[in-house]
Amino acid sequence: xxxxxxxxxxxxxxxxxxxxxxxxxxxxxxxxxxxxxxxxxxxxxxxxxxxxxxxxxxxxxxxxxxxxxxxxxxxxxxxxxxxxxxxxxxxxxxxxxxxxxxxxxxxxxxxxxxxxxxxxxxxxxxxxxxxxxxxxxxxxxxxxxxxxxxxxxxxxxxxxxxxxxxxxxxxxxxxxxxxxxxxxxxxxxxxxxxxxxxxxxxxxxxxxxxxxxxxxxxxxxxxxxxxxxxxxxxxxxxxxxxxxxxxxxxxxxxxxxxxxxxxxxxxxxxxxxxxxxxxxxxxxxxxxxxxxxxxxxxxxxxxxxxxxxxxxxxxxxxxxxxxxxxxxxxxxxxxxxxxxxxxxxxxxxxxxxxxxxxxxxxxxxxxxxxxxxxxxxxxxxxxxxxxxxxxxxxxxxxxxxxxxxxxxxxxxxxxxxxxxxxxxxxxxxxxxxxxxxxxxxxxxxxxxxxxxxxxxxxxxxxxxxxxxxxxxxxxxxxxxxxxxxxxxxxxxxxxxxxxxxxxxxxxxxxxxxxxxxxxxxxxxxxxxxxxxxxxxxxxxxxxxxxxxxxxxxxxxxxxxxxxxxxxxxxxxxxxxxxxxxxxxxxxxxxxxxxxxxxxxxxxxxxxxxxxxxxxxxxxxxxxxxxxxxxxxxxxxxxxxxxxxxxxxxxxxxxxxxxxxxxxxxxxxxxxxxxxxxxxxxxxxxxxxxxxxxxxxxxxxxxxxxxxxxxxxxxxxxxxxxxxxxxxxxxxxxxx
Amino acid sequence: xxxxxxxxxxxxxxxxxxxxxxxxxxxxxxxxxxxxxxxxxxxxxxxxxxxxxxxxxxxxxxxxxxxxxxxxxxxxxxxxxxxxxxxxxxxxxxxxxxxxxxxxxxxxxxxxxxxxxxxxxxxxxxxxxxxxxxxxxxxxxxxxxxxxxxxxxxxxxxxxxxxxxxxxxxxxxxxxxxxxxxxxxxxxxxxxxxxxxxxxxxxxxxxxxxxxxxxxxxx
Numbered sequence: 001x002x003x004x005x006x007x008x009x010x011x012x013x014x015x016x017x018x019x020x021x022x023x024x025x026x027x028x029x030x031x032x033x034x035x036x037x038x039x040x041x042x043x044x045x046x047x048x049x050x051x052x053x054x055x056x057x058x059x060x061x062x063x064x065x066x067x068x069x070x071x072x073x074x075x076x077x078x079x080x081x082x083x084x085x086x087x088x089x090x091x092x093x094x095x096x097x098x099x100x101x102x103x104x105x106x107x108x109x110x111x112x113x114x115x116x117x118x119x120x121x122x123x124x125x126x127x128x129x130x131x132x133x134x135x136x137x138x139x140x141x142x143x144x145x146x147x148x149x150x151x152x153x154x155x156x157x158x159x160x161x162x163x164x165x166x167x168x169x170x171x172x173x174x175x176x177x178x179x180x181x182x183x184x185x186x187x188x189x190x191x192x193x194x195x196x197x198x199x200x201x202x203x204x205x206x207x208x209x210x211x212x213x214x215x216x217x218x219x220x221x222x223x224x225x226x227x228x229x230x231x232x233x234x235x236x237x238x239x240x241x242x243x244x245x246x247x248x249x250x251x252x253x254x255x256x257x258x259x260x261x262x263x264x265x266x267x268x269x270x271x272x273x274x275x276x277x278x279x280x281x282x283x284x285x286x287x288x289x290x291x292x293x294x295x296x297x298x299x300x301x302x303x304x305x306x307x308x309x310x311x312x313x314x315x316x317x318x319x320x321x322x323x324x325x326x327x328x329x330x331x332x333x334x335x336x337x338x339x340x341x342x343x344x345x346x347x348x349x350x351x352x353x354x355x356x357x358x359x360x361x362x363x364x365x366x367x368x369x370x371x372x373x374x375x376x377x378x379x380x381x382x383x384x385x386x387x388x389x390x391x392x393x394x395x396x397x398x399x400x401x402x403x404x405x406x407x408x409x410x411x412x413x414x415x416x417x418x419x420x421x422x423x424x425x426x427x428x429x430x431x432x433x434x435x436x437x438x439x440x441x442x443x444x445x446x447x448x449x450x451x452x453x454x455x456x457x458x459x460x461x462x463x464x465x466x467x468x469x470x471x472x473x474x475x476x477x478x479x480x481x482x483x484x485x486x487x488x489x490x491x492x493x494x495x496x497x498x499x500x501x502x503x504x505x506x507x508x509x510x511x512x513x514x515x516x517x518x519x520x521x522x523x524x525x526x527x528x529x530x531x532x533x534x535x536x537x538x539x540x541x542x543x544x545x546x547x548x549x550x551x552x553x554x555x556x557x558x559x560x561x562x563x564x565x566x567x568x569x570x571x572x573x574x575x576x577x578x579x580x581x582x583x584x585x586x587x588x589x590x591x592x593x594x595x596x597x598x599x600x601x602x603x604x605x606x607x608x609x610x611x612x613x614x615x616x617x618x619x620x621x622x623x624x625x626x627x628x629x630x631x632x633x634x635x636x637x638x639x640x641x642x643x644x645x646x647x648x649x650x651x652x653x654x655x656x657x658x659x660x661x662x663x664x665x666x667x668x669x670x671x672x673x674x675x676x677x678x679x680x681x682x683x684x685x686x687x688x689x690x691x692x693x694x695x696x697x698x699x700x701x702x703x704x705x706x707x708x709x710x711x712x713x714x715x716x717x718x719x720x721x722x723x724x725x726x727x728x729x730x731x732x733x734x735x
Numbered sequence: 736x737x738x739x740x741x742x743x744x745x746x747x748x749x750x751x752x753x754x755x756x757x758x759x760x761x762x763x764x765x766x767x768x769x770x771x772x773x774x775x776x777x778x779x780x781x782x783x784x785x786x787x788x789x790x791x792x793x794x795x796x797x798x799x800x801x802x803x804x805x806x807x808x809x810x811x812x813x814x815x816x817x818x819x820x821x822x823x824x825x826x827x828x829x830x831x832x833x834x835x836x837x838x839x840x841x842x843x844x845x846x847x848x849x850x851x852x853x854x855x856x857x858x859x860x861x862x863x864x865x866x867x868x869x870x871x872x873x874x875x876x877x878x879x880x881x882x883x884x885x886x887x888x889x890x891x892x893x894x895x896x897x898x899x900x901x902x903x904x905x906x907x908x909x910x911x912x913x914x915x916x917x918x919x920x921x922x923x924x925x926x927x928x929x930x931x932x933x934x935x936x937x938x939x940x941x942x943x944x945x946x947x948x949x950x951x952x953x954x
Contacts, residue, residue, distance in 0.1 A: 035775030035895055039848040042811035052804035326831050 051076055058085050058537025060454045061210045062447035063098040063105070065153045065178075065374075066090065066221040067456030067464075069538050070099060070449065072471040079103065079448055079471035084223070085108035085537050089461040091223040095479060097579055097594055100221075105446055106475070110430055110661030112443035113476040123431075123441060128480065131442060136492055138396060138423040144170030147587040148394045148421075150177055150385050152401035155374035156453035156465070157508050161486045163371070173394075175385050178377030179407035179672070180653070181580040182220065184335035186376065187683045188344030193357065194549035196376075197457055202241075202362045203231035205327035207276075207319055209244045210349050211268045212333030214251035217578040217597070219331055220534035221458040229256075242323070244316060246271060246308075247333050248689075249573045249608065249650045250643025252597045259312070262645050265571040265689060267306040268334035269343035269558045271313075272350045274302030279307075279353065286353060290552060292417030305561050307645070315726075325359040327351070332576060341682035345553045357548050364459050365543025368518070372465070374457050382408055383679075389417035397421045400482065405433035406657065407582055409686070410632045410673035414631040428483060428588060430644075443479040448472065450481040451505045453512070463543040469534055484506065568692035570613075572629060573650040574671045580654025583672075586664035587657075596652065599639050600707035605668030606639040607695070608650040614640050615697060619713070624700040627651065629693045632674030635706050642714060649695060703735040738924050772894025775847050779833050787876070787887035794886070795868075800858040802868075809837075809846050812838055830847045849892045850883070856900075856952055881906075903952075907945030910934075914941035 048055065048227040054075045061082070062066045069085035080100050086093035116123030126134075139147065147169055153176060154162060166174050186196040202215070202225055204210055215225040232241035245257035248265040263271055277294040280286045286294070299310045320326050328351045334343045351361055367373035382404055388394045390413070397418065408414035417422060418437050426438035435441045444450075452468035483504030491498050501507040512519070512533065513526055519539045520529050534540060576582075579591040586592065592603050599606060607625055609617075619625060623638045627649060636651060644650055655668025678690040784790045795802075797814055801807035816838050825831050825834055837844050867878040876887060884895025896902060916938045933943035 033848075033851045033853075034772040035847045035851075037848045037851055038845045039809055040843045040845050041809035042813075043838070043843050044813045045811045050800045050803045051808045052800065052806045206784060 005429070029633075049077075054080070057469060057471050058467070058535070059448065059471055060452070060468040061095070061099045061102055061536070062454075062468070063102050064581065065457060066223060067155075067454050067466055068095060068099060068223050069464075069466050070095065070102070071537070074471055077472055079106065082344060087536060088466070088538055089464055089540060090221060090456060090458070090466075092227060092530055092623050094223050096223050096226075098581075098591065099583065101579075101585060101588040101590045102447065104590055105429070105585065106448040108430065108587060108661065108663075110587060110663075111446070111476065111479070112431055112435070112441055113426055114443060114478050116441040116443075118439045123314045128442075128478070131440060132488060132492070134440065135425065135489065136213070139169065142395050144172070146393060146395040147171045147398075148173040148175065148385060148388060150175045150397045150402050150404070151375075151399070152176065153178060153374055153457070154226060154379045154401070154454040157370050157511055158274065158452055158483050158486070159375055159699060160371050160511075161483060161490065161504075161507070164494075165490045167488050168490055173388075174375075175381040176375045176377040177379070177381035177385070177402045177404060179382075179404075180218075180332065180576055181377050181379065181685075182332065182335065183376070183378035183380065183685045184340045184680050184683050185330055185344055188330075188341055188348055192345065192348035192352065192551050192553065193361065193363070194551070195363045195546055197364065198548065199362045199364050199460060200225075200327060200329065201362065202228040202327060204236065205232060205241060205325055205356075205360045206236060206239060206323035207242045207244065207322065207326040208232065208329065209246065209259075209316070209326060209350075210253060210329040211272070211331060211343075212247035212251065212254075213243075213329035213331030214253045214576070214578075215329060216256060217252035218576045218581055219253075219329075221456070221460075222578065224460055225456070242319065244319070247331070248571070248645040249298070249333070249575060250473065250598055250641075251331075251575070253580060256596060259316075260310060260643070261308050261316075262643075263309045264305065265333075265573065265645060265648050266337045266339070266343075266559075267561075268299065268371070269339065269346035269556065270302055271306045271308060272328075272343070272346040273297040273322065273556065273558070274299060274306070274308075274313055275317050276350055276353050277302070277509060278313055279321055282314075282317050282321050284353070287552060289554060290349065290353060293553075293556065320354055325356050326352065326354050327356055327360040328354070333573070333689060335680070335685070337687050338678050338681055338690055339557070340680040340685065342556050342558050345556050346558070349553050349556070352550060352552055357550060361548065363546035363548045365463055365545050367459075367463050368541055368543050369515070369594055372453065372455055374455055376457055378683075379575060380684045382412070382414070382686070383684065386412050386414050386417055389414075389420055392420055394421050395423070397424045398427065399425070399434055399438070400427040401582065403434045403582075403660075405437055406670065407672045408413075409675045409677050411677045427485065430660050433658065436659050443476070444485075445470075445474060445479045445481040449474050449479070451483060451508055452481075453508060459543075462540045464538055464540045465535060466538045467536075469537070484566070487730045526550050565692050568629060568694050569647070570693050570695060571645075571648040571689070572627065572674070572691040572693045574646070574649050574688055574691075575608075575650045577651045577652050577654065579654060583654035583657060583664075583670070586654055586667070587661040589663045592655075592663060594708040598643060598711060599641065601639065602705055602707065603667055604705060605634075605636045605652055605671075606654045606704070607636045608641040609637050609695070610643050610644050610648075611642060612641045612648040613646045613649075614638065618695065619695070619697055620701070622701045622704050624698045624702060626672075626696045626698055627674075627693050628696070629674045629676055629691045631676050631691070634669040634671055635698060637702055639706075640714075641706060649693065772849065774893055775849050775890045775891065777846055778844050779830050781830075782790045782890045783886045783892065784819065784888055784890060794875050795864070798879075802864045804857060804861055805859050807860045812844065849894055852898060857954060858952060904947065907947055910942040910944055912940050913943050914939070 022428050054072055054073045058069060058071050061070045068091035068550045069088035070082045071085045072079045082095065082100060084091045084093040084095040114125040115128055117126045149166060162174065189198060190196050199379045213219045215221060228627045235241055242259045245254040246261045246263055246268065247254055248263055250260060254260050272293045274297045276290065277297045278299055280291055299313050303310045303313060328347055330344055334347060337343060351357060405415045415437055424438040426435040427442050427444055428435040429444050429446060448471045450468060450470060454466045454468060456521060481504055485505060487498060487501060487504050509530060516620065517527050518541060577596055579594045579658045580586060595602050607627055610617060619638045621638060621640050624635055625638045626633055626635045651671040653671060656670025657664040659665060674690045675688055677683060678687045680687050797810040798807040815834060819831060867873050868875055880886065884898055886892060913933055933941045935941050
């Protein structure tokens, strides 16, 4: 208005009237839609089905090896939400983010829907009949010695069927591969305790000293341990548990610790022996052989080698001596060196010296049906398969539940060797990197569409056999359950033996009914037993109990402090995050969206650098840096993080796919290929933390996409969370 | 005077701008004063009059889920076939033939939704059926008809009421006597109303209004 007489009152009047006008025009039935959407009723519905009312079915989560039991909410024939099954001793009704994302594995738009046969660079749709014919044709004349089947961890009746199938082909070449597995630990535990995976009672311990074991995140059975951790913190005898975490890069568990001690990468074993020495000095009685072994590891030497101050070392020993029982855990970080087995031996020795064996470490029971007990994976399997492919010993290769082309170090040349096999079949849910190398891709039912039984490696109480049942009808008409596929394949050579089983469901049902006596009361009707079993989703049986042995290590050889490699001065820590692990779920957007607990970064990779080191190299947050090892390199955004050793950098594993669908492809970088091929001396496992790297700044800088905001999560210098020297704190008044 | 004219022009401009904006957002004109919805074409012109008036079939016989959950539900085809496979006299009529075509192909009939509320509104049939049919013992056709109109006179359903929030609230704002004068409670179950406590009147009657808590329907 040009006129100066237009005053505030008129302005407000106009605003008010105008606003009312908007409101009035906004009223009315603008959003009730008549006859636009369709409502499609059922053709025939079961009596209990009512639209809007959910039914719940129990099954088993297949997102990791912990084998938690789940309860799926199903409405109008579609599974909508997964929760934990309250009756499971493994997860007790709880579930982790990975499990929740199970629906995205199932409904993923990039699932393979038809059998695909390679024609040049393309995959042509063929029928299942044709696919089975082709397999029979290609296997014809191939000796069992030249046939390899590479799977991930496998248990239950699928394992039985698979071993029978291998048997029918006279082949002993079933390789179980896990890119990330506690294989070094299993071997060390066998030596020290007599069992590969004992039960760890975190809730019974007063102190937990964890050498990089991320038991709240991705170690062994995180949902189970998280619940134990809650009890641990509540305390035994009113004394709240104390968690001390020792690692080179902070994990989620480390972030929860009362004391986080950063160690020079690789020196975990040295620290463990130093703690034993300090315990001896503090008055704990040590067996003579042990005392002699740890004599050279006095606190000055240990402090110098590990970077942990003598003060903290002595305090730690005092804490462990005073509060008993304690529990010392060992994670992938400590295992991941050429001397990983020695680190593990030293850490196990610490448990034995502290008297934890039999108190917070107990033997698990043996699975009463050993044929369904889990076959556990390791990275050594990758080497074996790779060598056989390279030598031309493998003519036909089948893969199921593994993605070695993505997880293998570049120097192993896995993809190139794989090409040497004359016929490769991938039983897959998605076209991942390995499936893209195959000649035939067979589409599988998702974990929520399939039948099965599972026995997890970590059994906290009794032995739980978890049932997997479909939570809804198949989404895609041409996928098949892995069990059904194996059954069809085995019927080609052993038709008579398997003729009675119409499908895998019949096979599992028969097998479980045969052992009815062991699961239920005598005389219970077959159908009643089966329905109750499916309804419960699991059955817990007593296994044969085992005793732990007390094998004190007689000799532990830890390498002397190495000099710095001038060309590659930093250590690379490839971190395992709870939501990505080895990258098998990178195509589930909820997991990509879940911020990393420590950096809060989403949908992308990063290079964690200590601020001191970053300042030295002139790197600020967001700088795209190139991290180069002898074996390869990646470029990613830098993120400054206090929770890492200044001489190390960390890149998360799991991203950097160049296949596997729209949510995985092109997001982040893959550090797996750049890992140096260094192996643990004793077990031959890939020493994932041995890789040395150098960093160079590139000329690009980006804005890091993270949840914590531009100001960052670092509270240093902001006087938000004040800290005091521990000896200045008076806790005597605390309850 | 000029001031007034400028003021009026500004106001007109604002209103017309807003109205035209809102008009573009609408897909069709506002319903007429009697709140009648448009005629919706269905794959089969189902005659409610034949079934509900001539045959006297109870609404809930087909729309079973109304007493069980949120939605009353279009019945599964099995319900239609259950009777019609035995009714020879109308077996060859065009609509029944079409029905059996769907049935033989095991193909679900894609009905068009006539009473379609926006996704942010969650209306629960069960509570209304429980209250009016089973507690207050009103005749089913009267209860269903209160919102869906006189369905027994229609073939395919046609929306008879506005279904806008204001219209729902007009019923929820009515005062119902829950305890009559003299202390006799109406119905056998307790009344519970969100947010507004029942008001006790002078003669001892207790009146209450329907739930007016936002989260009753928007949750």
